[in-house]
Amino acid sequence: DGGITQSPKYLFRKEGQNVTLSCEQNLNHDAMYWYRQDPGQGLRLIYYSQIVNDFQKGDIAEGYSVSREKKESFPLTVTSAQKNPTAFYLCVSRGVNTGELFFGEGSRLTVL
Amino acid sequence: AQSVTQLDSHVSVSEGTPVLLRCNYSSSYSPSLFWYVQHPNKGLQLLLKYTSAATLVKGINGFEAEFKKSETSFHLTKPSAHMSDAAEYFCVVHTGGFKTIFGAGTRLFVKA
Numbered sequence: 511d512g513g514i515t516q517s518p519k520y521l522f523r524k525e526g527q528n529v530t531l532s533c534e535q536n537l538n539h540d541a542m543y544w545y546r547q548d549p550g551q552g553l554r555l556i557y558y559s560q561i562v563n564d565f566q567k568g569d570i571a572e573g574y575s576v577s578r579e580k581k582e583s584f585p586l587t588v589t590s591a592q593k594n595p596t597a598f599y600l601c602v603s604r605g606v607n608t609g610e611l612f613f614g615e616g617s618r619l620t621v622l
Numbered sequence: 623a624q625s626v627t628q629l630d631s632h633v634s635v636s637e638g639t640p641v642l643l644r645c646n647y648s649s650s651y652s653p654s655l656f657w658y659v660q661h662p663n664k665g666l667q668l669l670l671k672y673t674s675a676a677t678l679v680k681g682i683n684g685f686e687a688e689f690k691k692s693e694t695s696f697h698l699t700k701p702s703a704h705m706s707d708a709a710e711y712f713c714v715v716h717t718g719g720f721k722t723i724f725g726a727g728t729r730l731f732v733k734a
Contacts, residue, residue: 543722550631552712552726566721600666602722609654609673609716613666 512537516601516614523588523595523621531586531617533601539612541604542584546570546597547616553600559584588619596621624649626715628725636733641685641700643728645713648694655696656714657687660727666712672696683707708732 514535523529535542540561545553545568555568559578573592578584588595601614629644647653657669670681677689687698696713713725 541722545724550726552628553724555721555723558721568721604716604722609656610668610671611656611658611666611714611722615665 514601514603514612514614516599516617519615519617521617521619523619525621526590528587528589529619531588531599531601531619533584533586533614534582535584535601535603535612536582537603537605537612538581539603539605540581541606542578543602543604543611544568544574544576544584544586545600545602547600548597556586556599595619624651624653624715624717624721624723626713626723626725628711628713628728630728631726632729632731634731634733635703637705638702641698641703641707641730643698643711643713643730645696645698645725646694647696647713647715649715649717651717654716655687655689656716657681657685657696657698658712658714659709660712661709669698669711703730703732705732705734 517532543558544556547553554570556574557576559565575587599617603612625648627646655672658666660666669685670679672679672689680686685700710727710729712727716722
């Protein structure tokens with residue numbers, strides 16, 4: 511079945527460490543997104559990518575980095591520069607014809 | 623620039639009474655608009671979408687929304703609330719620029 515796979519589901523990190531969250535999709539979607547979800551703030555856009563080797567900053571890109579070397583993969587790195595990294599991170603892809611969004615199960619990052 | 627404003631952070635209704643969740647948007651282009659629902663500890667699920675066809679859109683579980691261009695609104699309604707409707711609801715706007723923006727969310731409480 512087609513879908514989006516995020517890993518790991520839970521991740522603990524010490525302050526000062528970079529961590530990379532994986533996102534893989536087999537839906538043949540061009541557009542992929544990373545959002546951060548915090549209580550009471552909905553989903554805020556970190557980065558998005560329309561096509562391989564291209565990505566754009568969202569509203570809260572500081573302290574994060576991404577790459578898009580393959581259509582199927584859009585990993586997110588949470589760097590030590592991100593001041594408040596503890597959050598729930600969602601990877602999303604978008605269908606071209608319908609515009610419908612497809613969601614990964616999310617990754618919950620906790621900084622100790 | 624595009625944005626989405628969900629006018630209520632939480633709404634409380636009694637079972638069997640109507641539901642109204644309000645969403646205003648701004649967009650430089652003709653937008654596609656969506657409502658998604660997130661039940662506790664579950665992923666996001668598409669309720670309905672508007673993509674420039676009929677302005678009154680019917681979705682799953684008895685929900686519907688009306689696109690009003692003059693008011694830049696896309697309010698979500700349901701004639702009769704059910705306990706299982708208790709969840710968080712997100713209004714989402716997407717334009718041709720590939721940027722997809724979520725509202726902050728409205729938490730719906732349903733009282734017995």
